Amino acid sequence: MLAGIAAGLGAGAFWGTTFVAPLIAPGFSSIDxxxxxxxACGLLSVLLLAWTALRGTLHxxxxxxxxxxxxxxxxxxxxxxxxxxxxxQAAGAALPVLIIGTIPLAVMLLGKPQGLRWRTLLPGLLLTAAGLVLMMRATAHGMDGSATAQGSLAWGVFLAALAMASWTAFVLLNARWLARHPEVNSTVWANWLGVAAGVGALLIWAVAGTPLAELVxxxxxxxxxxxxxxxxxxxxxxxxxxxxMASRRLSASLAGQLIVSETVFGLIYAFAWDAAWPAPVQWxxxxxxxxxxLASIQAHR
Known part of the structure; x- marks a missing residue:
């Protein structure tokens, strides 16, 4: 269990770097x-698969x-x-980020093991929900009313809800797939997903990306x-x-709880980059x- 928790927190630490990527490269769009x-992920995956093929261990x-x-x-x-x-693009950053922030709660609720009682899971849920409420207040405080300049607010909220549902479904279905295929280890599966993601990125680039000459x-x-x-x-x-690794070792509800570490790490990186202290409500x-x-870990023991 401890190895799964460490893996989940490690994933959150790496995911948090995406919060500062636009700050480090401000002249490039989110699509780019x-x-x-x-x-980059797809290229690495292809290279690793080619290496295993040369060694004769390709799965x-x-x-x-x-x-x-x-x-x-x-x-x-x-x-x-x-x-x-x-x-x-349609609704500004604030509302979509708030909607995406509910993913840990959705995964915890939908991924609860059958043998786990709701009352044992409730403290972790309430603490996480309270943290999200505070984070939402901090985010909403910075809204200036111009969020809909590039499109419809309602359409943006709808798209954000679809994004939230998409990643929630991924967490649950990915965990189920891994449980049903123990013969495929975590690294091999990451390589296959990486190749697929690389193909998807090429398609997105062809449709909405910036031409290479302009990027250079x-x-x-x-x-x-x-x-x-x-x-x-x-x-x-x-x-x-x-x-x-975390999905294989932990229930979906506990793994879902660990997703909030992405937000914590992302805030740490962003404030470190800006050389600023978080507001008290963010702390x-x-x-x-x-x-x-911690409450969710205790409940799943």
Whole structure:
């Protein structure tokens, strides 16, 4: 159990780096950062699969397994991020981020083991919900009423809800798939998902991405490539391996609780980058998140 918790927290630590990626490479769009991230992940996955093939240890997926990797990569990787980006473009950043913040609660509620009583899970749920409420207050405080300049607020909220449902479904279905296929280890599965995500990124780039010549000509292109490489290897591939390990060792409800660590780490990185201290309400929210994780761990023992 401890190994699964450590893996889940490690995944959250890597996912949190995506919070600061736009701050480090501000001259590039979210679509370009998403495409670059998953292209880097896909390239690494292809190289690792080629290495295993040269060593004669390549585990080839069946058609069914390849189809599952493609479908789940859309749910949890490229499809999810495209929905989120479109939601932010339509409604501004604040509301979509708040909606996405409910994912840990949704996963905890839908992934509760049959033998676990609700009353034992309730403290962790309440602490996490209280932390989300505080974080929502802090986020809503910065809204300026101009969020709908690029589109319809209602449409953006709808897209954000779809993104939330997409990633929630990915967490639950990915855990179920791993449980049914113990012969596929976490690293192999991460490679298959990475290749599928790389293919999806190419399709997104062809439809909505910035032409390569224009990207190269922009100031800070080298930083952009570095950010994509770091988030593609860390926040996509390594985080995927760690999350697969956590999903195999923990119930979906406990793994869902650990998702809030992404927010905690993301805030730490963002404030460190800006050389600023969080507001008291954000400190309080992070404390509640940590207490919620500890309460959920206790409930699942």
């Amino acid at each position: 950062l998403t495409v670059g991230r998953y292209l 080839k997926p069946t058609w069914s397994q390849a189809g599952a990797a493609l479908w789940l990569s859309v749910l949890g990787y490229t499809g999810y991020y495209v929905l989120l980006v479109l939601a932010i 000509a922009r100031p800070g292109f080298g930083t952009f490539v570095l950010v994509c490489a770091v988030t593609g290897i860390g926040a996509a591939w390594i985080a995927s391996v760690l999350w697969n 309080a929210a992070c404390v509640l998140f940590v207490l919620g994780i």
